[in-house]
Amino acid sequence: MSLLIKGAVVRVLHGRDAILEIATNLIVRGSPVSGDARRAERRIPPALVLVGPGGSGKSAVLAELDERLGDQPHVRVDAARTGRDGTSPVLALVTAVMFELARHDARRFRFSRFLVGWLITEVDLDDGNVDLAHRQAEAELRRVDPAALSARLAGMIALLPEQTGMPDTADAVQQFLPPLIEGLTRTHWGRRATLLSGHEWYGHRDRDRRRDAVAELVALNRLRRLGGEEGQAEVDRTLVEAFLADVRHAVRRGTVDPVLLLDNADHESGVEFLRALAAIRYAPATDYPHDHLTVIAGGNGTLVKSLEIAKDEVAVDDPTVVERVRTGRLDVKGPWLALPLRDLTEPEMLLLAEGVGIEAQHRHRVVRVLRDLTRGHPGGTALLMQAAALVGAGTACPGDMLAQDVPAPPSRDRNAPRTRPAADVVLDMFLADLPATLRYDLTTCAAARDHDEAAVIAGSPMTGTAFHDQEPLLSTAHWSPREPGGDPVMHPLLRLLLLRELAKRPASATTSWRPVFGLLAEKAGHEDDRLHHLFARGDTDVVVQRLVALLRERGGRQWLALVRSLATCPAHPDLAGARVERTGDGPTDAVTAVLTAWRAGADPLQVGSRADRHGVVYTEMPVLAREALDDHGEFVSVAAEHRELAKRWRDVRCGDPADEEWGSGR
Numbered sequence: 001m002s003l004l005i006k007g008a009v010v011r012v013l014h015g016r017d018a019i020l021e022i023a024t025n026l027i028v029r030g031s032p033v034s035g036d037a038r039r040a041e042r043r044i045p046p047a048l049v050l051v052g053p054g055g056s057g058k059s060a061v062l063a064e065l066d067e068r069l070g071d072q073p074h075v076r077v078d079a080a081r082t083g084r085d086g087t088s089p090v091l092a093l094v095t096a097v098m099f100e101l102a103r104h105d106a107r108r109f110r111f112s113r114f115l116v117g118w119l120i121t122e123v124d125l126d127d128g129n130v131d132l133a134h135r136q137a138e139a140e141l142r143r144v145d146p147a148a149l150s151a152r153l154a155g156m157i158a159l160l161p162e163q164t165g166m167p168d169t170a171d172a173v174q175q176f177l178p179p180l181i182e183g184l185t186r187t188h189w190g191r192r193a194t195l196l197s198g199h200e201w202y203g204h205r206d207r208d209r210r211r212d213a214v215a216e217l218v219a220l221n222r223l224r225r226l227g228g229e230e231g232q233a234e235v236d237r238t239l240v241e242a243f244l245a246d247v248r249h250a251v252r253r254g255t256v257d258p259v260l261l262l263d264n265a266d267h268e269s270g271v272e273f274l275r276a277l278a279a280i281r282y283a284p285a286t287d288y289p290h291d292h293l294t295v296i297a298g299g300n301g302t303l304v305k306s307l308e309i310a311k312d313e314v315a316v317d318d319p320t321v322v323e324r325v326r327t328g329r330l331d332v333k334g335p336w337l338a339l340p341l342r343d344l345t346e347p348e349m350l351l352l353a354e355g356v357g358i359e360a361q362h363r364h365r366v367v368r369v370l371r372d373l374t375r376g377h378p379g380g381t382a383l384l385m386q387a388a389a390l391v392g393a394g395t396a397c398p399g400d401m402l403a404q405d406v407p408a409p410p411s412r413d414r415n416a417p418r419t420r421p422a423a424d425v426v427l428d429m430f431l432a433d434l435p436a437t438l439r440y441d442l443t444t445c446a447a448a449r450d451h452d453e454a455a456v457i458a459g460s461p462m463t464g465t466a467f468h469d470q471e472p473l474l475s476t477a478h479w480s481p482r483e484p485g486g487d488p489v490m491h492p493l494l495r496l497l498l499l500r501e502l503a504k505r506p507a508s509a510t511t512s513w514r515p516v517f518g519l520l521a522e523k524a525g526h527e528d529d530r531l532h533h534l535f536a537r538g539d540t541d542v543v544v545q546r547l548v549a550l551l552r553e554r555g556g557r558q559w560l561a562l563v564r565s566l567a568t569c570p571a572h573p574d575l576a577g578a579r580v581e582r583t584g585d586g587p588t589d590a591v592t593a594v595l596t597a598w599r600a601g602a603d604p605l606q607v608g609s610r611a612d613r614h615g616v617v618y619t620e621m622p623v624l625a626r627e628a629l630d631d632h633g634e635f636v637s638v639a640a641e642h643r644e645l646a647k648r649w650r651d652v653r654c655g656d657p658a659d660e661e662w663g664s665g666r
Contacts, residue, residue, distance in 0.1 A: 012057055012378040013064055014348040014355075018326045019339055023048055023065055027259055027294050032337055033328040044281055044288070046332050047274060047295040049265070049303055052341030053477070053491050055379025055429030058298030061341075062261045065296065073109070074259035075100040079270030080433065089269035090236040090276060091118065094243050097260060101247075109250045109258075112198030113242040116141070120199070120217040121224045121235055133218045141199055141214070202238075206245055206289055233272075240276040244291035257292040266299030266477070271306045278307070278335035301476030309338045318484045343376030356385040362393035365652060372604040373398050375492045380426040387422040397654030398605045402500075423497055430478075430494045438472050441465045446498035447516045447536070447570075451479040451488035456523050462511050496604060499570050513572050514538060528562055535595075536569040544592045551587065551624065556631025560638055567598040576606060590623035601645065608654040614646035 013020070022032045030045045050058045066076045075097045082093040094114070101109040123140055125133040202220075203213030220238060223231035247258055262270055274297060281288050297303075322339050324330035344352065346367060353363040366388050374381045387404035388396040396404075402423035408416060409425065431439055441463040448454035451474060457463060458473050465473060472478075479488040490498075505512040514537050521533035527546075535543045543566070551559055580596055582589045597616035600606055606613075618639050625635035 012060055012344075012352060012382050014352050014378070015342065015344050016057060016061055016064075018322045019050065019061060019341070020064065022322070022326050022337075022339070023061070023296055024068070026296070026337075027065075027069070027256065030257070030294075032325055032332070043333070044290050045294065046335055046337040047277060047297060049274075049307070049309070049336050049338040050296070050298040050341055051301055051303055051338055052298075053300055053377075053430055053480075053494070054432060055377055055426070056341040056343075057378045058341060059263050060378070062263050062296065062298055065259075065261055069259060072256045072259070073101060073104045074261065076261040076263065078263045079267040079273075080264035082267075082269045088232060088236055089267075090272045091239060093262075093269040093273050094240060098243065101250075101258060109246070111243065111246045113201040113246050114239055116198035117202065117217065117220065117239050117242045121220050121239070123221065125218060125221050127222070127226065130218065133221070134214055137214050137218050137221070201242060201245055205241065206248070207286070236272065237276045237279060240273065241280045244277075244280060244293060247293045248289065248291045251292040257294050259294045259296065262295065262297040264299060265297035266303045266306065270297060270299065271303070274303075274307055282335050301480045304338060305476055307336055307338075309336050341378075343374075344378055344381060345376065346371060349376060349381060352382060353385055356382065357389055358385060358393045366393050366396070368648075368652065369397060369607055370401075372602075373493065373496070377491065377493045379429045380493050383422055383426055383429075395654055397607055400654070423500065426493070427497045427501075430491070430497075434472060438465055438469075441470075442473055442478065443498045443501045444511050444516055445473055446490060446495050446502060447513075447520060447533075449489065449532075453520055454479065454490075456520065457516065460519055462516060462519060492604075496570075500573075503573050528565065531562070532566060532569055535566050535599075536571070538572060538575055540575075540592070540596065544588060544595060547591050547595065548587050551591065551627050552629060554629070556625075556628040557634045559628065560631075560634055563595060563598065566595060567602045569599060571599060571603060576600065576603060586623055587627045590620045590627075593617075593620045594624060598642075601642070607649065607652055610652065611646045611649040614642040614649065617642040618646060 026032050026045055026048055032045070032048070050061060052058055062076060066074065077093060077096050077100070079093060082089060082096055098109075098111050098114065102111070120137055120140060123137070125136050127133075199213050199217060201213070202216040203209075203211045220235050224235045227234065251257060262273070264270060265274060274295070277295065281291070303309075319340070319342050321330060322342075325332065325337065325339065349367045349371065350363055353366055354360075358366050366385060370381055370384055370388075374384060383406060384401045387401040387406055390406070391400045391404050402421065404422050405419040406422045406425055408418055408420045409428070431442070434442065441458070444462055445454040445457045448457055454474055458465075458470050463470070463473070476488065478490055478494065481488055482491075489495075502516065503513055507514070509515075517533045517537035521530050521537060524530035524533060531543050531546060547559075547563065550562070554562075580589075580593055583592075594617050597613040597620075601610050601613040601617065621635050621639035621642070625632050628635065
């Protein structure tokens with residue numbers, strides 16, 4: 001395991017050993033299975049797809065593999081930065097990969113098939129006369145003018161992304177065009193050749209067929225110019241297949257296959273490339289010769305939907321899937337091996353605290369404070385640990401960490417601040433690519449507990465995003481199961497940060513805290529759900545009155561389960577530390593004290609007086625047990641639970657604004 005800190009960039013690899021082992025097996029052995037397992041048949045290995053929200057460590061894993069590969073032929077590309085207006089995103093990505101491999105070994109990776117196909121599809125050929133277009137294409141193929149070819153490829157080089165590790169455009173032209181031109185105009189033995197040496201592939205495509213290669217290229221040219229979106233898509237797939245054929249013919253016996261590390265593959269260029277890859281490799285009734293390109297991609301949950309990865313192939317909401325793949329207990333035969341990037345466990349958080357530099361005597365305290373706040377989200381945990389170190393690990397509490405200025409990630413904006421509050425940096429991990437209007441509406445939707453409730457908000461006048469543009473609000477990038485078979489929910493850390501933003505809206509706004517939770521209460525189909533949203537809204541008296549009545553109507557176990565659920569309700573910051581006023585009615589005062597204290601004790605932002613609040617629940621529980629219909633033992637058990645929690649948090653103190661003296665008053 002390793003941790004690298006560069007400015008605000010924290011590479012967290014804790015808990016990723018199994019995934020790194022699977023990736024290494026794919027690269028070295030062509031199989032995801034560990035070395036002590038065996039496979040009877042040889043087949044094209046699946047593309048490894050790492051799935052997780054922003055900040056879950058996808059880029060960290062790819063960066064680690066990038067370093068481990070060293071001088072081996074490989075490319076690391078950010079799909080979010082490929083493609084420009086008017087350019088096919090797929091071809092922009094393939095161009096970036098081509099130039100990176102050429103930089104590695106231009107004599108080996110010549111890409112004559114891809115470049116010839118691309119050059120001919122871009123030429124202006126006659127639209128009306130196919131024979132004339134055929135002759136024009138042949139003339140282009142016979143030209144052996146390195147200067148002219150260099151000029152045309154120099155135009156294509158503008159497609160290169162800015163963040164793939166490539167040098168500046170001018171340097172790229174100087175360094176890589178000459179060897180590419182050499183590959184197009186000379187044979188491996190150094191003899192002068194024409195472009196015909198690369199075009200022949202289009203007549204057979206490494207399959208048992210014989211067609212007129214020039215006619216195939218002319219057809220591609222016409223498809224690009226006259227075939228609309230479907231025609232361009234077919235051209236893209238054919239050129240991707242040509243690129244893979246170039247890779248196949250460049251691979252040498254006894255060498256490691258080239259590796260493509262594709263970051264942010266959920267963006268258009270990444271999705272379309274992966275779709276083309278699967279369509280080519282798994283075309284029906286085709287014996288496809290392995291192209292020997294190992295593909296490892298990372299993206300958010302939308303990739304699972306975009307690539308149509310079925311649950312019966314790999315259940316990405318199953319935390320055991322990684323280990324079952326590693327040990328060979330789960331065999332994946334399709335085009336994709338999708339693996340979830342889980343959150344960190346408590347022991348892994350302790351190791352991370354050590355790596356960040358938290359003093360040994362404060363590590364357990366910091367992890368205990370952050371566990372409920374981040375739920376082990378790798379990027380958020382690492383950054384807030386850095387913030388804790390800056391504040392003072394022995395006294396820092398959630399509010400301090402979130403407000404602490406930390407180094408801001410690199411930005412293209414020269415006027416961007418060098419430091420930002422940690423909360424804003426973590427929020428950008430999740431939502432960096434989301435436009436401001438969608439981010440505002442997603443903040444409104446954060447009041448929802450799950451995807452279904454989010455859809456209620458999205459379908460109401462409270463969101464300003466047009467119906468046809470609402471997909472990002474409800475996509476799997478932000479809503480996914482946290483456990484096998486669970487409902488799609490927002491990551492707890494993301495929801496907490498967005499609810500903080502929701503609470504900042506003026507009370508008079510139609511999309512402020514009370515109206516949004518009021519809408520959910522109004523639309524709730526079950527009383528328990530309605531009580532949940534009323535409590536979150538701030539209608540504590542209404543909820544307490546109903547709970548007092550239910551205490552005498554429902555069984556004790558059922559009633560306690562409802563209160564436990566209500567304790568997970570978010571509280572508006574203005575109400576989080578409100579003092580409990582007693583009415584003189586024993587059951588009402590006990591229910592009020594237990595309900596508010598239980599919620600405060602579960603609030604990730606309030607830890608300084610958490611022990612006292614668990615103590616209130618412990619103290620008031622006998623009153624509720626006497627009033628309940630039955631299940632006396634359940635109340636005894638819950639009281640004991642909160643007594644232990646009070647002991648656990650007794651030594652954690654800090655200056656949270658909401659931390660006031662708490663007590664039952666008895």
